[in-house]
Amino acid sequence: MHELSITQNILEIALKHAQAANARKISDLYLVIGQLSSVVDDSVQFYWDMISEGTICQGAELHFKRLPALLECRDCGERYPLDDGTLTPCIQCDSISVAVVQGKEFRLDSIEIEV
Amino acid sequence: MPKRIPVVENILSANDQLAQQNRQQLDQAGIFAVNLMASPGAGKTTLIEHTVQRLAGEYRLAAIDGDIATSIDADRAAAAGATAIQINTGGQCHLDAVMLRDALQQLDLHQLDLLLVENVGNLVCPADFKLGTHKNVLIASIPEGDDKPYKYPGMYKDVDALVINKIDLLPYIDFDMDYFRRGVELLNPGLVAFPISCRTAQGLDEWLLWIKTNASP
Numbered sequence: 001m002h003e004l005s006i007t008q009n010i011l012e013i014a015l016k017h018a019q020a021a022n023a024r025k026i027s028d029l030y031l032v033i034g035q036l037s038s039v040v041d042d043s044v045q046f047y048w049d050m051i052s053e054g055t056i057c058q059g060a061e062l063h064f065k066r067l068p069a070l071l072e073c074r075d076c077g078e079r080y081p082l083d084d085g086t087l088t089p090c091i092q093c094d095s096i097s098v099a100v101v102q103g104k105e106f107r108l109d110s111i112e113i114e115v
Numbered sequence: 116m117p118k119r120i121p122v123v124e125n126i127l128s129a130n131d132q133l134a135q136q137n138r139q140q141l142d143q144a145g146i147f148a149v150n151l152m153a154s155p156g157a158g159k160t161t162l163i164e165h166t167v168q169r170l171a172g173e174y175r176l177a178a179i180d181g182d183i184a185t186s187i188d189a190d191r192a193a194a195a196g197a198t199a200i201q202i203n204t205g206g207q208c209h210l211d212a213v214m215l216r217d218a219l220q221q222l223d224l225h226q227l228d229l230l231l232v233e234n235v236g237n238l239v240c241p242a243d244f245k246l247g248t249h250k251n252v253l254i255a256s257i258p259e260g261d262d263k264p265y266k267y268p269g270m271y272k273d274v275d276a277l278v279i280n281k282i283d284l285l286p287y288i289d290f291d292m293d294y295f296r297r298g299v300e301l302l303n304p305g306l307v308a309f310p311i312s313c314r315t316a317q318g319l320d321e322w323l324l325w326i327k328t329n330a331s332p
Contacts, residue, residue, distance in 0.1 A: 002208055006126060021120050
């Protein structure tokens, strides 16, 4: 389990940007998590409620946007989803030369603040 | 008045930056560093032992062993002839750049040529945390089963080399090598792979040659 250290990172990044914008309070955080990122929303939420206490993030809502993993065929260019996580050759031309082009994301996209 | 401000920052950017610093430190000292990742029992420590024993005459080696508890692995690496540092992660499921930095501080880097870092046995989390090593290597092993690339794509996707250990067990285990290799190819086309057996020493020469080729300036 590494969600605690991850949640601490989220808090640090949010506070840094809020401070730069002279925020009094952070009300919402918008996170983007790719399907292949090993992060559990519920655990992040659990730690968030604990560690944001007493900061200007206290009570802020976490919004998780899950990005599905996408594969791209190197031969024909077809893009297709990883679906339930089972790897399949290109659905168009059956090539096994494919690249994961989306799904590893893990970032804080934006925050909503009150100044 | 609420206002939305863009951040667009990777959550693990602090770790990535620190990994970059680790890399610089290694480069300045002229050390080639490898991060070995695998599930528990795949043979990380055994591969380190064999690598150390075989290369100790030519290279000055150190091993950094990450484990939740005990110094069993570092003791084995030391017995094989490496300078060994044990990191106990205290429950954490992976090594990160901070832990590697702290371990590097305990080593006389200018007295080393080659560093083998043994990550915590885990096929999920270590993939997300860069350490700053030059190469990330995954050790798969036959008894784990041939479906692992399909089940742990995040780990197979980004590694620079794959060791397939315990091939001496192939006659006894239902392991479809074609199915396994096909999954690897889907995730990581052209990935260099070393089928080996630490027990019989089969294939070890090719692995050692890869290390030596990379370690030479």
